[in-house]
């Protein structure tokens with residue numbers, strides 16, 4: 600059976616996958632600066648006899664295994680974060696202030712493992728497996744574009760029938776896998792607003808329009824958006840993260856600035872959130888002031904395709920046993936993989952990789968993961984890709 604081949608091949612590759620991950624971990628690079636990482640990836644893929652496309656989405660790498668159709672894409676992200684690593688391990692970051700604190704080093708390493716498994720497989724199903732090594736998942740460039748967005752714009756998903764990916768989870772027990780259909784991560788939009796009044800002496804508020812008072816009313820109105828304006832069935836978050844105004848105790852300032860983030864799953868709710876934020880800011884106008892607002896649209900929500908998620912689950916059951924599957928609620932965090940799942944039906948699974956009893960959250964200086972799960976992650980990706988090809992044939 601092909602699944603046994605894939606599992607034993609993944610086991611044999613375990614030391615290599617760990618070595619790749621430690622190399623990437625020791626040499627972290629921020630979004631769209633993954634020059635060394637891309638070079639190592641391209642080199643490894645070339646050594647497997649694959650034709651490699653580099654420079655897609657600036658620092659992305661793409662390779663194709665097999666030919667024709669159907670086409671299944673597998674995505675791995677390569678970027679690190681601007682964090683000073685606190686772990687004292689032999690593979691710790693050699694660049695102070697940069698760290699693979701989200702596990703993307705392991706995603707890249709496992710995807711290279713998948714490439715090795717699939718290229719050395721004698722009876723691979725017919726069709727194409729496209730490996731997408733994506734830059735810059737964590738942030739955006741000066742044009743507000745992230746790595747997946749640029750990969751899609753530059754044609755990486757053209758002709759792709761299905762797409763899969765994984766993300767390690769440092770808080771999920773090692774070896775457990777979450778592969779639900781439906782929402783996985785939220786759409787992420789931000790806003791910057793200015794509440795405009797008219798400054799005057801604090802002793803004579805009637806001479807001006809107090810923007811601090813206006814802001815207080817606006818905050819109330821914003822808090823009412825979730826509870827009074829949105830369909831309670833659909834999850835959404837509206838958080839005001841900053842508020843700034845004023846310079847002295849006895850001076851009423853000209854304006855107050857606020858900024859916040861909007862999270863949602865449903866595209867309709869996503870749009871409505873922006874309308875409601877504007878409406879809430881309109882309270883400032885009703886009270887004699889004014890406002891300006893700009894929205895910064897981020898990535899959409901990752902909605903796992905039910906059928907692709909079920910295929911991942913079936914692969915997990917055969918590779919790691921039914922006990923490995925864990926149900927977990929979706930997150931209001933963001934993941935730019937959504938640009939790919941918006942281009943073709945796809946899913947992402949979470950690979951539990953909790954290392955020890957120390958709390959090691961993602962984006963934390965103590966982040967680290969259990970490397971013994973990599974072989975399972977690589978095997979599930981490879982097996983799922985093969986199953987999808989067979990289903991689509």
Ligand SMILES: [Zn+2]
Nearest residue numbers: 701737961962
């Ligand atoms: Zn992250």
Ligand SMILES: [Zn+2]
Nearest residue numbers: 701703736766
């Ligand atoms: Zn991540």
